[in-house]
Amino acid sequence: MNAKELNIFAAQIRRAALRAIKKVGAGHVGGSMSMAELMAVLYGDVMKIDPANPKMEDRDWLIVSKGHCGPAVYGALALKGYFDVEELDTVNRGGTRLPSHCDMKRTPGIDMSTGSLGQGMSTAIGAAWGSRYQKRDNYIYLVLGDGESEEGQVWEGALFAAQQKLDHLIAFIDFNKKQLDGFLTDICDLGDIRKKFEDFGWDAKEVDGHDVEALEKAIEDAKKVQGRPHMIVMNTIKGKDCTFAEDVLYNHHMSFNQEDYEAAIAALDEKIDRIKAGEV
């Protein structure tokens, strides 16, 4: 996909995620919106995957450690054809294959169950280590939240991944500056996260997480660096491009009504038209 197509895909992922959340009436809007461009780049271009064969032996893995943002992942999976878009309407309802938090035993295309923050770092390290041991030609992609990165487990993993030189582990932090109930700087400030990972022995960069070309380049550059795990800190906006969420302070988990939903979808449709017209 080219940049224009990826930007359209990102807007479609936001649309699909909102649809998924809407049916149950409430959900993790903020953090789902902030990672839409990353989902577009990974699923639209970067990852070696086969939606018809989700367990393909040498596939790339994606571990979304901030597992509460399942709706954004499900939006991408549905649009890629892992399951019907209509199934998004079942998110978090009885008997669904799409629980709000990612579950590898239920959802085609989900590589790891997540939701207990911090654990995805450990499971991604296990996957990357296992892949190397089994001589698989693949990458393990990992998405961490910034609030999640206040967990000690993340930093223990960071030490271990560097020690083991896991250069097929490419991690992202969705640095949207907010966690569940406020700003990181008010709760537990991470300071210069990029530098911290560098000091822990990682190849680390910082990009605009809503710039698909910058994300693609950062991933390409990461693959050229051998002997170190990779961290791409994505500067993002919590609730990005969602009319009823972007400017709201507490936009981590939200309920919204039909009117809010329709306005948000209309704004996303308008954005898609403007991208198509080359205006953004």
Ligand SMILES: Cc1ncc(C[n+]2csc(CCOP(=O)(O)OP(=O)(O)O)c2C)c(N)n1
């Ligand atoms: C171990 C653990 N502690 C607490 C929670 C509750 N919790 C769910 S989401 C969240 C905030 C996460 O913030 P962040 O990682 O920044 O996610 P994002 O802003 O990207 O949604 C918390 C504290 C949890 N899921 N797991």
